[in-house]
Amino acid sequence: MNESPSERTGIITPFNVIAAVILAVGAVIILIRFVKGLGATTNLTHTNPWGLWIGFDVMTGVALAAGGYVTSSAVYLFGMKEYKPIVRPAILTGFLGYFLVVVGLIVDLGRPWRLPYPFVVQAGPTSALFEIALCVALYLTTLFVEFTPAAFEWLGWKRWRKVVVSMTVALTIFGLLLSTLHQSTLGAMYLATPTKLHPLWHSPYIPVHFFVSSIAAGISMVIFESMLSHRVFGHLVEISHVQFDNITVGLAKAGSVVLAVYFAIKVTGISLEDKWHYLSTPMGHWYLLELLGFVLLPCILFAVGFREKKTGLIRFAGAWTVIGIILNRLNVSIIAFNWQLPPDERYVPHWMEIWVTITIVTFGVVVFKWIVNRMPILYEHPDYRGMH
């Protein structure tokens, strides 16, 4: 049932061929990484121990997977029922996103088979990373459980579905709690590097910056991802164009407010710590580009899009915000990190690191496509129409 046209025309499609090539080469690189070590596949050094796999796959990945907790909280806790059609795709994106974060982490860790050590061998609770590891493990599980009703509907396991659906509110609260904790603590990791991260990005408020921007990331990713889904899987989507556009316009309002708050706390932070003078330096210009070009600008675009009901503009602002969040996380983890070192001591990713990151993203897209083509994600299963 519900096979997409591309699959009916066979397995050899341009998308599948390109994806297969990316995944095959990526698999070989990951093999090299595990046989010969991180040194053979990365540009990591003693001075720059964290590169793209942490900066993008983990730091950025977690932020971009925030759509799950943002939409499920809005619908199940705050009663915004009109957004229900976007919850399932957002939860699926979130689940796959976190799964890929763990995949990225496993590739990056020196001894990934010891990943459970903090919980089973020796705990280091003073580390922000300990809390993140615990939260991500629990939240990945939560997202998986939140995703299962779609799978159970597909499999026809009615009793199991009923059990999970009855836990919706508890799961949503747990998910919001865990997300608040680890989204902010990812920023708190950089509280330990006051001498290495540029003062404009390093701030005692960095946990708040990370948390609030993750909400903006979640909203923007939902706008961006639903636009793509409606283009690619249009035949699966049940809701009318008017309903879909109304949801997009509503999200724009939320996005505008969240980005305005984010902008305000960023500026407040600079004022409170009196960091204005840094703005006139080259790093300051780069910071202003991020703050004005990728926070304030999309904030205004969302507001205009909401007022004028221009969904095209809103979708552009959503994609722009996603780029802005990526820029921010890469700034904190790579670009503004070790900023005072001479160029030859700075980190630039190896092509194999970039390829593995692309591989991981591609893998996520392939699995998303496979699931959406089979399970009731973009439409309601006929047997459970109108039910929670």
Added chain:
Amino acid sequence: MKISRRGFLHGMAAAGALATGTAKAAGHRKFDGYPGSFGLLHDTTLCVGCRSCEAACREVNNLPPVEVPVGDKDIFRKKRRTTEKAYTVVNEYRKATETTPAVYRKHQCMHCNEPCCASVCFVKAFTKTPEGPVLYDPDVCVGCRYCVMACPYYALAYEYDDPVTPRVVRCTMCYPRIKKGLNPGCSDACPTGAIVFGKRKDLIKLARDRIARFPDRYVDHVFGEHEFGGTSWLTLAGMPFGQLGLHDGATHTPIPEMATSYLSVVPLIVTIYPGLLLGMYAFTKRKEALALKEKNKAVADTLAKADEETKKKLADAAARAAKDKERAVNQAVKKAGAEAKKAAEKKEDEK
């Protein structure tokens, strides 16, 4: 495995003492290092950049010998750092002039009193020993390299080329030798006495004494006495520490204190969120229920009103019908009377 002591206490307290609930139990206390702990003093004004310490370090730690022979100054053309094969390196920070000698500084793990590496490790692989050295336990290390990333002195290295058992590598302050009553390899090898090993407290006194006796020779500061809570390695210099690749004017607050401050929020969120969110959920539900109730009431009211109007209309219609009937009857009676009268008159006429 040693249970680490200090360095975690701050964090544990800040972590809201997850179990005990005594947040910042030791908040008003300050830790100045273990009393009687050892340290090393590097007097950069005495260092001639011979790199004997590098060679000795490699020897006592069973590392491959130095690639460039001791005394060869060509090596200073490039800035170097510690690696997995070199626990210590000497760099040149100012070239010799006709009147002043060149300035060198030795790099290695500083062995902080409150080590940043220890507080950020999520498996507690680092331990600050009462003797002074910070030790690392490769048996629990997961290889996340947060310690390497967090160290403010760029002192930690990682074995990137080992795919199976990569370790974090750094100076151990020759802990095994100290335990045997020996001096660290570098201090024994130093030909000019630029590296002195001893009790940290005595070394601070010695450093202060040198500054007092030769005020023109030294900057009036012992680096490592208080920086980020203090370090076991102390440095004396004749030029600003910032120009020696160290932190000028660094805070006395230990980095673990800054790094763990946020964790006190964790138990707050864990305890407040469920109630708060359930409350919000209840409000939403209540609002929905009230809205539904009001809607039902409005519908009922409307129906009732409509009902009343219909009844009234029916009654009016009935009354009207009754009246019409009466009128019709009367008319019929009148008509019948008139007709009877007419008929009677007609009969009279025929007679």
